[in-house]
Amino acid sequence: METDAAPERVTLALVAEEAGVSLSTISKVLNGRADVAAATRARVEGLLQHHGYERRGARAQPKAELIELVFHELDSVWSMEVIAGVEAVAKEHGLSVVLTVSGSRHAPDPDWIEAVMRRRPVGVVLVFSDLAPEYRERLRSRAIPFVIVDPAGDPSPDAPSVGSANWSGGLMATRHLIELGHRRIAAITGPEDMMCSLARLDGLRSAMNSAGLEIRPDWIRFGDFHMSGGRDHARELLSSPDRPTAIFAGSDLQALGVIEAARTLGLRVPEDVSIVGYDDIPLAQWMTPRLTTVHQPLRRMGEEATRLAIRMSEGSVGATPRMDLATSLVVRDSTAPPPTDS
Numbered sequence: 001m002e003t004d005a006a007p008e009r010v011t012l013a014l015v016a017e018e019a020g021v022s023l024s025t026i027s028k029v030l031n032g033r034a035d036v037a038a039a040t041r042a043r044v045e046g047l048l049q050h051h052g053y054e055r056r057g058a059r060a061q062p063k064a065e066l067i068e069l070v071f072h073e074l075d076s077v078w079s080m081e082v083i084a085g086v087e088a089v090a091k092e093h094g095l096s097v098v099l100t101v102s103g104s105r106h107a108p109d110p111d112w113i114e115a116v117m118r119r120r121p122v123g124v125v126l127v128f129s130d131l132a133p134e135y136r137e138r139l140r141s142r143a144i145p146f147v148i149v150d151p152a153g154d155p156s157p158d159a160p161s162v163g164s165a166n167w168s169g170g171l172m173a174t175r176h177l178i179e180l181g182h183r184r185i186a187a188i189t190g191p192e193d194m195m196c197s198l199a200r201l202d203g204l205r206s207a208m209n210s211a212g213l214e215i216r217p218d219w220i221r222f223g224d225f226h227m228s229g230g231r232d233h234a235r236e237l238l239s240s241p242d243r244p245t246a247i248f249a250g251s252d253l254q255a256l257g258v259i260e261a262a263r264t265l266g267l268r269v270p271e272d273v274s275i276v277g278y279d280d281i282p283l284a285q286w287m288t289p290r291l292t293t294v295h296q297p298l299r300r301m302g303e304e305a306t307r308l309a310i311r312m313s314e315g316s317v318g319a320t321p322r323m324d325l326a327t328s329l330v331v332r333d334s335t336a337p338p339p340t341d342s
Helices: 002-019 023-030 038-050 056-060 078-092 110-119 133-141 166-179 195-210 227-239 252-264 298-313
Strands: 066-071 096-101 123-126 146-149 161-164 185-189 220-222 246-249 274-279 292-295 322-325 328-330
Touching: 002 023, 002 038, 023 038, 023 133, 038 133, 066 078, 066 110, 066 298, 078 096, 078 298, 096 110, 110 133, 123 298, 146 298, 161 166, 161 298, 166 185, 166 195, 166 246, 166 274, 166 292, 166 328, 185 195, 185 227, 227 246, 227 252, 246 252, 252 274, 298 322
Parallel strands: 066 096, 066 123, 123 146, 146 161, 161 322, 185 220, 185 246, 246 274, 274 292
Antiparallel strands: 292 328
């Protein structure tokens, strides 16, 4: 036993000397403690990796039979699809799911990391744009893998992620409207600081530019992915006599808001204005009219992220995986050729 332990003590002492810190600081880093400066943590982590230090103590501790799923907010429709996917795969592996709501759409709150370190789940699935480097290192110090779902931004290269083809979705939606004969097309996408919002908008721009159609800056709106955002922007767009004949909404909930705004203004969907949504939530096929939308595989995204987190916990994943799942257009009743007088 003594001969097994001695190399570890020498290695830690060497790391402490090279990092210019005490052995107690090294211990804090290894145990994922919060009271270590980010720069010091990064320096120590780099040296530990350089020396090939194996965190035997952290890996030997038993983990709870849990998958932790973290949102910044729970939308009862969109979120349920992701939750269903995570739960299905967790059940296959005999795991339970802990659902946490924390932080903003960009990152969870600081107190979340303390709680998850105590829970020690098998893996973490985050519906966020990224995870701060210090959070990533603390999870890795306890061998807790994480995967980001539907990144709102562009995750750092060492952040495993599962997203969807947002640019293609925006392109398909706009081409559908153009093929129907629409030339006056507006867009109400999501928040301007989310990569998925910008990617869907870029898909629209590509389709419009390829068709030689004008993209009016005042017809490009940034919403919030909620019904109210679609309704408020659509009311402004559709109140003008010089109004668009079609609107591409960046989410099905925003599309529902657009339909409501059109009706309050006495406009018919799709006879007076065509509407395309995004996500293909179950509600889309029960709306009146049934919503033409871009199918985003939300449930499968949850499934793939959970499978990936479990495989990472088993050490069966090499390079940092990043996956973009295909989107597809679902044509229903909310789109039609534009009015003959437009």
